[in-house]
Amino acid sequence: MAARRVGVNERTARDWDQGVKKSATTRTYADGRRVDYAAGTVTMGPVTTASVGLAALDKQLHPRFLTLAEREQIRDLRMAGHSLRAVGRALGRPASTIKREIDAGSGTAGYQPYAAHRAAAARRPRPKDRKLLREGRLRCFVQDGLRRRWSPEQICHALFKEHPDDQSMRVSVETIYQALYFQARGGLKREVQAAVRSGRTRRRPRRDPDRRTPRFTDPMVMISDRPADIEDRAVPGHWEGDLIIGANSRSAIATLVERTTRYTMLVHLPGGAHDAETVRDGLVRTIQTLPAHLRGSLTWDQGSEMARHKQ
Template sequence: MNSGHQGHPRREEYQKLRAQGVSRREAAEQVGVHRRTAKDWDYGVRKTSNGRIYPDGRRVNYTTGTVTISTVIIKTPVSLKSLEKKLHPRFLSLSERERIRDLHVAGQSLRAIGRALGRSASTISRELRANSGVAGYHPYAAQRAAVARRPRPKESKLLRESPLRSFVRDGLRRRWSPEQICNALVKVHPDDQSMRVSVETIYQALYLQARGGLKREVQTAIRTGRTRRKPRRDPGRRTPRFNDPMVMISSRPAEVEDRAVPGHWEGDLIIGANGRSAIATLVERATRYTVLVHLPGSSHDAIAVRDGLVRTVQALPQHLRGSLTWDQGTEMARHKQFTTATGMPVYFCDPASPWQRGSNENTNGLLRQYFPKGTDLSLHGPEDLELVAQELNGRPRKTLDWDTPAERLRDLLAV
């Protein structure tokens, strides 16, 4: 037991009681000191005007909020959660640090300690050099110092000009998503690990730019146009608007559901400003190939939609005219006439169930990059729609193992 500093008038009496086998609590009560003070006496901790000095060389300064071990300064507090966090095996654990202390005190060489722990001698050398103070190496103090040093600001890979940043920038200009860019990097540079970046790193770079005043540039790079993350919410219920006899999606053949057979399409309208213009969109379920249907002027009633869809579908090869899935919008009131003209049955989704035609919903979200909400869609002619469709069909898609819809459709047509 460490006798330590003798400044307190009752400390000597306390130490005599402890030497006689009296418990810490009883001895503290007999001499009239707090149990925390008694514990400090037992462990040789010395109090100062603004902190404590521990036998392992740690100096806790409660005024500045720091812990100093020789030349090592630990920013406090280090939370218990941080100390107990399970780390990757490449980091030294507390038990390994305890063993380093024991073997080092026993006079073992750095190489011998490394062999005992399955670590390199340089790891042991760095550990002892970084965490040894005037009182030697203490594993618990070393663990706290290591935890305190671990958090640090890291410079983003995209902060400085580099081939990686140029690739990401070019992808964003082509309206690729961060996920498409990350996977394209792997395909284009399979052996170059420097050409790797996470999806989150790209998003963080974009959102940080937005906070730095580049809102306009970010809105062109992020399809939603948002400058910060937004939590997902359940869509609100809609009142059904289509009451004519329909064949519901529950009657759709299984071959359509599992996307095993090409030629089955999903469709919908994207609406322009004040509901006065629209573009019909068709997405093939197996390949995600997109076709945009021009609706002249401001008309997108049932007759205009029927005529536009018939004209478009009749231009498709016969084996790609399987079926069409649509929501319950009134623009499909002439669905029977469409089926008669094309031979394609139409299946209708349940109310408030856009996920039942998810490929088309996703595609319509992508198209809003080209045709923002609140704009006049009648300004875009057939040539404009064809150009947008070509660009969209040229994007690599995760669901297609990063092939493009155009490549998948080309393979189908070549059969």
């Protein structure tokens, strides 16, 4: 039915669907097989389009990748005589992207969007060895760094510092972690524990807020839980605090502002330190100078300096 709708032979439609390219005397199949009817030969060339499933074809990708609908639009606009720049403007893409797509997806029958989409899906996995699975100087450097108890970040910085002009001596932090945790799945847990400072052999997910490590050991009292008499500022003795940090974090001071009178107290932090213990001691020391009826509550943000807030 599809072949009749577009006015082509059923075999031609099947060739389009299977990514077969053909000329007057040859047919080139997706697996690289090339049949030359004039010479009566069958040869094997490079794979043009690997077999891909519907899941790979329908997968939602990053917007920077062309979709099947966009490839169909490219074909329709080019058949209507539009230039590469006009097609690019219609799709919101650079003209160079359109040209590369047409060059890669065109055969003797012109640009074929469905065959081009299958070819792009087949190229996506990019089957190749992981960088750190290949023997060489880069792998030896990373292994040596891990033996020295360097973190993956330190290894990456050392590579750039010691080999500034050698692009082959580059590896990302993520690649090192992937290589380590991939080995851990293969049974080398002790070796990986020795190489990773955290001692973990599995990655800890960070994206799910419910599974993140809490910032504070003690549960927080949220601002929504404040009593009404604090909100309307009718009763004095309730304070708001904040931390002011100087240039390059070399100095710091904490402030306490009474909500009713706006009376302000400055909390000295020795040496400009603003870690949780220093801030805790400074607040305790300052608040103890107040009479008991003016020590109602203290509201602060969720900065790390409040890690000892319960104390």
